Amino acid sequence: MEGYILPPETLTNEAIASRLKNEVNEQIRQGLIKKRNLVYLELNGCSGNIISLLNGQNPDFEYTLNSMVNLRYSNSLMAAEGEQAIEQLMEVLDEDYILAVEGAVALKNDGLYNVIGRWKGEPFTGLQAAQMLGEKASHILAVGACATHGGVSAAKPNPSESVGLQTVLPDRNIIKLTGCPVNPDWFLGTLAHILLYGEPETDNLNRPLMFYSTLIHDRCPRRPFFDRGIFAEKLGDKTCLFKLGCRGPVTRVDCPTRQWNGHVNWPVGASTPCIGCASFGFPDAMEPFVSYDTTRIVQDE
């Protein structure tokens, strides 16, 4: 190959994630890297992240996941149930595994507000699972807003006393994939990077830079309207949604270029403001999501 100048690799967001996934599959097929075990825990949340991940396509999520890793435990995807399922979870503890956690950790009443199964006749809480598995995992991924900082589960008034995963595992390095829910690419891309090269480069809040480095505002297709001060007055207007409360200017993630539902559309593309779901502090700190009573008509003082 020496002496040849290869054409540049595509650097679009979609290309980066799919190249990582394809590279992993190819290297596993050739026996260059080994499949690792993956434990996907669903704690106190709405299961929105696993539903979003199932939306991954070409190839479909389940196939991609299974060809990259051995999925040893997943509340939603595994066939086993009841104590049998928890037994499978316990078996992994003695092996090497990557841990992905979705949902917050409920602390109230020693975690009894979130019971994920039964173990030896006793309720097995999310808190126990997070601590037990978090201590031994080789890498930890916090998937979605609830896992990264508490998210919707920890929103006021937080009756279950939910917290983010880092609070119960203060000494572990946790890769934080914010978003409510996460995009399949953010999760699969990060997982592929761990298999190929180890943990990806992250920002000061531990979010992978390859997905979370740019502000939504900076790549928004409606940015020219913002710069010229042309603002939408109601949802559905095709101009800048800033005055309605768009959080694109403070939210770092690649939604405008990656998009959702198989790269088809995204909130601003559907004429609704960004609600900042990929920002720390979501949802409480990102409210109001929409405001009609704001500085639209600037009167001279």
Add this chain to the structure above:
Amino acid sequence: MHNTPELLGLQMRHLIVLAQRDLYNFSEARNPYMNAERTLQRLRETLFSIQAVGEQLTRQHAVSQLSNQTPASVFLGHPAIPPITPTPPLQFYQQNLRDLTVEELATFDGKNGRPAYVAVNGVVYDVTNNRAWAAATHFALTAGKDHSGAFASCHAGQESILTTLPVAGRLV
């Protein structure tokens, strides 16, 4: 509205920062999307404003000097030449600088078309069109309040953020 020297100084500093930023953009030509004509126009207006504020300051200084002096005397039979009065200030880029109480500040909450103001360390800034203040709110903070504490805890060492905001007045 009487602009105190302190407020004028504050405004002057802000204008100079604006001009410096535009000059920097020009000299480096880093931003390929920079609209050169518009930046030049803004620079021109900023310079006019600096001139205007400077003249206001000079006039106030002259007035204060005059009030300290003894009444105008007669010099060799002629009345003393009155001090040169500066030309009226140009109204480019002139802001309504004002002293606001906490209660007054609360009315600038960005609702119903009112501007959105916030105070940090005694200075009132206009965040009406600041991109991080969509719907006059910012990470659960609302406009019309003194956010010195929140600023110190979240943006310590990032005082440069404040220099990019238009100054609306002073919190008293």
